[in-house]
Amino acid sequence: MSAGMETFYEVIRRQGITRRSFTKFCSLTAASLGLGAGAATEMAQALETKPRIPVIWMHGLECTCCSESFIRSAHPLVKDVVLSMISLDYDDTIMAAAGHQADAILQETRQKYKGQYILAVEGNPPLNEDGMFCIDGGRPFVEKLKEMAEDAMAIIAWGACASWGCVQAAKPNPTQATPIDKVIKNKPIIKVPGCPPIAEVMTGVVTFVTTFGRLPDLDRQGRPKMFYSQRIHDKCYRRPHFDAGQFVEEWDDEGARKGYCLYKMGCKGPTTYNACSTVRWNGGVSFPIQSGHGCIGCSEDNFWDKGSFYDRLTGINQFGIEANADKVGGTVAGVVAAGVAAHAAVTAIKRVASKKPEQVG
Amino acid sequence: MTTQIADVQGAYDASGAEKARTLQTIYVYEAPVRLWHWVNALAITVLCVTGYFIGSPLPSVPGEASANFLMGYIRFAHFAAGQVLIVFFLLRVYWAFVGNAYARQLFYLPVWNKTWLWGVFYELRWYLFMVKDPKKYIGHNPLAHVAMFTFMLFLLFMMASGMALYSEGAGRDSWQYALFGWMFSIFPNSQDIHTWHHLGMWAIVTFVIVHVYAAVREDILSRQSMISSMVSGERLFRDDLKD
Numbered sequence: 001m002s003a004g005m006e007t008f009y010e011v012i013r014r015q016g017i018t019r020r021s022f023t024k025f026c027s028l029t030a031a032s033l034g035l036g037a038g039a040a041t042e043m044a045q046a047l048e049t050k051p052r053i054p055v056i057w058m059h060g061l062e063c064t065c066c067s068e069s070f071i072r073s074a075h076p077l078v079k080d081v082v083l084s085m086i087s088l089d090y091d092d093t094i095m096a097a098a099g100h101q102a103d104a105i106l107q108e109t110r111q112k113y114k115g116q117y118i119l120a121v122e123g124n125p126p127l128n129e130d131g132m133f134c135i136d137g138g139r140p141f142v143e144k145l146k147e148m149a150e151d152a153m154a155i156i157a158w159g160a161c162a163s164w165g166c167v168q169a170a171k172p173n174p175t176q177a178t179p180i181d182k183v184i185k186n187k188p189i190i191k192v193p194g195c196p197p198i199a200e201v202m203t204g205v206v207t208f209v210t211t212f213g214r215l216p217d218l219d220r221q222g223r224p225k226m227f228y229s230q231r232i233h234d235k236c237y238r239r240p241h242f243d244a245g246q247f248v249e250e251w252d253d254e255g256a257r258k259g260y261c262l263y264k265m266g267c268k269g270p271t272t273y274n275a276c277s278t279v280r281w282n283g284g285v286s287f288p289i290q291s292g293h294g295c296i297g298c299s300e301d302n303f304w305d306k307g308s309f310y311d312r313l314t315g316i317n318q319f320g321i322e323a324n325a326d327k328v329g330g331t332v333a334g335v336v337a338a339g340v341a342a343h344a345a346v347t348a349i350k351r352v353a354s355k356k357p358e359q360v361g
Numbered sequence: 362m363t364t365q366i367a368d369v370q371g372a373y374d375a376s377g378a379e380k381a382r383t384l385q386t387i388y389v390y391e392a393p394v395r396l397w398h399w400v401n402a403l404a405i406t407v408l409c410v411t412g413y414f415i416g417s418p419l420p421s422v423p424g425e426a427s428a429n430f431l432m433g434y435i436r437f438a439h440f441a442a443g444q445v446l447i448v449f450f451l452l453r454v455y456w457a458f459v460g461n462a463y464a465r466q467l468f469y470l471p472v473w474n475k476t477w478l479w480g481v482f483y484e485l486r487w488y489l490f491m492v493k494d495p496k497k498y499i500g501h502n503p504l505a506h507v508a509m510f511t512f513m514l515f516l517l518f519m520m521a522s523g524m525a526l527y528s529e530g531a532g533r534d535s536w537q538y539a540l541f542g543w544m545f546s547i548f549p550n551s552q553d554i555h556t557w558h559h560l561g562m563w564a565i566v567t568f569v570i571v572h573v574y575a576a577v578r579e580d581i582l583s584r585q586s587m588i589s590s591m592v593s594g595e596r597l598f599r600d601d602l603k604d
């Protein structure tokens with residue numbers, strides 16, 4: 001458990017991390033957050049002098065892919081540092097304490113750091129049947145969430161689940177899984193969507209908030225601008241092929257071998273806000289498009305219910321068949337054109353049949 | 362409203378025989394309205410063709426990526442035509458204020474007017490072959506008026522969604538995003554804006570089919586000129602039957 005007013009720097013020194021590693025962490029993080037040159041020093045100073053901000057990490061209805069991503073943060077340094085930043089408080093998946101002992105930590109943090117701690121939520125609460133589809137510590141997760149949110153400074157909504165609902169909220173959503181911002185209305189919420197979000201993005205957000213004690217700039221949807229203000233498509237290395245008009249038409253064609261643009265294969269890069277094409281995955285090794293598959297838009301609202309992963313546009317199923325915008329629109333236009341032709345024919349026939357001289361224009 | 366009716370007494374038929382007829386012409390569509398109509402028609406044609414190829418791109422071009430810019434040019438043409446559409450739409454809105462009464466018709470429906478409402482159904486019956494003759498209208502007939510107004514709503518949606526899509530490339534700090542970013546509050550996933558913008562194209566194609574058909578048909582069958590009116594601005598009434 002955290003020791004009163006300990007600073008972040010004191011914590012990591014106690015954990016055996018060198019000063020040199022610490023400054024390196026500050027400059028790397030400052031760079032990944034897109035902050036200016038002076039920011040690393042500013043950051044180091046803040047981490048050395050300000051009391052550490054406690055982070056509580058809770059799990060609702062989820063698959064733990066966010067945690068999995070997080071602990072694989074590219075730079076081992078980043079992982080160590082950030083983990084020591086939060087694991088000291090509460091994360092029921094990776095903490096040592098369990099049962100009542102763990103629950104006691106929650107209550108203690110809540111009282112001791114009223115209005116000062118960050119609540120990081122992975123997954124979301126299902127609301128159906130009074131929240132009985134997700135029981136945590138003997139009671140519905142939604143109750144625990146509301147309770148901890150009440151005294152939090154801000155909430156980080158991890159991943160597509162907490163941000164948008166994700167697969168458990170996909171139609172028909174039997175448990176009525178509901179994203180955090182639809183349940184907690186009175187606290188600032190940072191959405192960090194993705195399924196899972198990129199490790200460096202996650203550590204970056206945590207570091208920013210705990211370092212500066214305030215939220216990063218958020219966009220209209222509540223996502224941090226520093227990581228979510230551009231689309232995959234804007235920074236995709238295959239973009240020159242898109243502009244040239246060079247596309248993969250089939251998975252094993254010449255274009256696929258040449259690394260052409262995956263637009264025609266349903267790549268959702270043009271509608272997906274995430275940092276994959278810049279930060280990439282697994283320590284910058286690769287990302288889906290680099291390995292030859294289109295983006296499936298995993299960080300976007302409701303991406304499970306937007307039709308096939310291999311269609312760029314949303315499928316339209318209202319007619320009971322799988323259809324797309326061109327089929328529906330083309331059919332409507334075709335039917336109307338046929339109607340017009342029929343109408344013209346009837347007009348012509350009637351005109352011939354009832355031709356009265358004084359009426360002709 | 363300054364409507365000038367010029368009566369041309371005594372029209373002659375092809376064989377030179379005089380027919381006791383009155384032809385009336387009225388100046389309806391002022392020059393800016395006509396100009397807008399044809400610029401609009403051109404812009405929409407370009408937008409539909411290029412928009413279709415944005416959605417379903419042409420087969421891949423051979424050669425170096427750096428030596429080709431096909432998709433780029435198609436998108437450029439789309440965006441250029443889109444801006445033209447918007448600029449002329451704004452001019453058209455301005456003209457609705459300063460132009461004659463007919464210049465305002467597109468932008469509102471006089472649903473409170475009983476005669477007008479009756480006219481909608483009367484025209485509907487005319488198109489369903491249930492009445493023998495249409496009425497004469499100086500501006501749009503009430504049914505066409507409804508169609509035009511609806512079309513304006515579609516155009517507005519296409520412009521707003523188009524600018525929202527444009528703002529995605531222009532960036533979150535662009536004026537396009539400042540003005541049209543609210544579209545993303547309605548459609549948080551921009552994939553839906555693409556889908557609706559794409560469906561909107563088909564709605565517009567459908568409208569164009571009906572519009573062109575109705576204009577040609579009216580030009581032939583009805584009691585007033587249509588196509589030439591959008592060129593000269595003058596509406597010609599071809600008969601002097603009652604009403």
Ligand code: HEM
Nearest residue numbers: 408409412413415416443519520523524526527555559562
């Ligand atoms: C009559 C009006 C219009 C029609 C029929 C039309 C049609 C289309 C179509 C079919 C698409 C492809 C959508 C997709 O499959 O993703 C498209 C994309 C687009 N349109 Fe339009 N459009 C119109 C007006 C506009 C306007 C006024 C603008 C504003 C400048 C605009 C900007 C765009 C943009 C930015 C895209 C996305 C391009 C991309 O993804 O690379 N459009 N349009």
Ligand code: SF4
Nearest residue numbers: 233236261262267269
């Ligand atoms: S592969 Fe996808 S993200 Fe990359 S340029 Fe093509 S459409 Fe855009």
Ligand code: SF4
Nearest residue numbers: 274276295296297298
């Ligand atoms: S490329 Fe697209 S689908 Fe893949 S991880 Fe990134 S945002 Fe998700």
